[in-house]
Amino acid sequence: MDILTQISDTLIGGDDEKVARITRQAIDQGIPAKDILDIGLIGGMNTVGERFKVHEIFLPEVLLSARAMHAGMDELKPLLIRDGIPSRGRVIIGSVQGDLHDIGKNLVGIMLKGAGFEVIDLGNDVAPESFVETATRENAVIIGMSALLTTTMPMMGSVVNLVREQGLGDRLKTIIGGAPVSEEYARQIGADAYGFDAANAVDRVKGIIGVN
Amino acid sequence: MTETITFSTEEAAPDRNAVFEGQGIPAGVGVTQDIEDLYNTALDVLSDSAAPVAMFAEISKVDFALVYRGEGFNEPSTPVKDISARAEQLALFALTLGKSISEIITERFEAGDFAVASMLDSAASAAADRLAGIVEKRLIELLVSKGLATPSTTVLGYSPGYCGWHMSGQEKLLDFLQPGRIGISLTESFLMQPLKSISGVLVAGPADIHRFANSYPVCALCDTQSCRKRIRALPET
Numbered sequence: 001m002d003i004l005t006q007i008s009d010t011l012i013g014g015d016d017e018k019v020a021r022i023t024r025q026a027i028d029q030g031i032p033a034k035d036i037l038d039i040g041l042i043g044g045m046n047t048v049g050e051r052f053k054v055h056e057i058f059l060p061e062v063l064l065s066a067r068a069m070h071a072g073m074d075e076l077k078p079l080l081i082r083d084g085i086p087s088r089g090r091v092i093i094g095s096v097q098g099d100l101h102d103i104g105k106n107l108v109g110i111m112l113k114g115a116g117f118e119v120i121d122l123g124n125d126v127a128p129e130s131f132v133e134t135a136t137r138e139n140a141v142i143i144g145m146s147a148l149l150t151t152t153m154p155m156m157g158s159v160v161n162l163v164r165e166q167g168l169g170d171r172l173k174t175i176i177g178g179a180p181v182s183e184e185y186a187r188q189i190g191a192d193a194y195g196f197d198a199a200n201a202v203d204r205v206k207g208i209i210g211v212n
Numbered sequence: 213m214t215e216t217i218t219f220s221t222e223e224a225a226p227d228r229n230a231v232f233e234g235q236g237i238p239a240g241v242g243v244t245q246d247i248e249d250l251y252n253t254a255l256d257v258l259s260d261s262a263a264p265v266a267m268f269a270e271i272s273k274v275d276f277a278l279v280y281r282g283e284g285f286n287e288p289s290t291p292v293k294d295i296s297a298r299a300e301q302l303a304l305f306a307l308t309l310g311k312s313i314s315e316i317i318t319e320r321f322e323a324g325d326f327a328v329a330s331m332l333d334s335a336a337s338a339a340a341d342r343l344a345g346i347v348e349k350r351l352i353e354l355l356v357s358k359g360l361a362t363p364s365t366t367v368l369g370y371s372p373g374y375c376g377w378h379m380s381g382q383e384k385l386l387d388f389l390q391p392g393r394i395g396i397s398l399t400e401s402f403l404m405q406p407l408k409s410i411s412g413v414l415v416a417g418p419a420d421i422h423r424f425a426n427s428y429p430v431c432a433l434c435d436t437q438s439c440r441k442r443i444r445a446l447p448e449t
Contacts, residue, residue, distance in 0.1 A: 061327075100403055
């Protein structure tokens, strides 16, 4: 079995220490960093994602694989920086102002990283200006917002309006999610997408950016 | 009448199916050893770190009507409004698992221990729900001891943020209840802290008062329809 398949299979199995070890071996063997990333790590997470969608595996297994992905990325990151290999895109995420729930947002961040995106997590209780200023400064392509309260949902609209008012709508897209949120609400406030769960959010982000 | 309730470790243990449901695992599905290990780890951490406590306080229908009205953002027609009007007794309640468990969940996520953090979050939510059921039973016991209930009395809890009772209703509810004594506070966006906390009204009366058709306007927006399960579990009258 070639080493990239070993990385992918081991990641699917959720063994983070072994993924880190095999990733180091692949690096030592001179395998290009981009191949390790795309075929070994992201390839493995893509398989995990597909199995999750058809209910072959469940959230805990996805998260074990995500930890394994992160372990592999920790080994690979210096080479990715050295070789100037870009991420699939930079995504800003956060729970909107007034909201302190972060589980859903955390899961989206984990899965976006697993899919090869660079994620800047602003945490909880994030003011609209912080989302937009950070996205502008970091050349992000997506702002992802989470809200778990009906009382904080309106802040999503504030972010979307701010993006529009600053003329950033062409290059900066918005995606929203959370228990009280819906596709209809996303349309109502002018958000570009809605993710009904973390895996769906990743698919929607990929769709916005135009990657598989 | 105000009561503070503490719980045993056994009482605070969550229902396994409820924990797995929170992880998207349907009941009855076989799980891997990895998932079993995560579940057991979450239970151990929960047992060590949760500090569950609850309180309830009797409230008159007149006072509850003021609490329920809140900031005026409720849906015009709601199950809680109709059910509470038919109640024999009402009590406001709040319960919490304490702040340590929420802090540990955050720490585990930040440490990259995603699967444990997520399972622990589901376990804590399931534990809080189970404790709410125990609080309902404790109110029945109290009412029976005071001669204010019969064996057919049923108590169910209803919370702001559900079924058309606006989230902001928590402000007046907590103003009346004063759950600061058990460590619960409310943010400006009506979010209870610690996060693993529940508040609401306990409605005591014959089982039939809790039965309602899911034909309120707000029901059309509900994804879970979890009321149906509760209603099916009511005793026949």
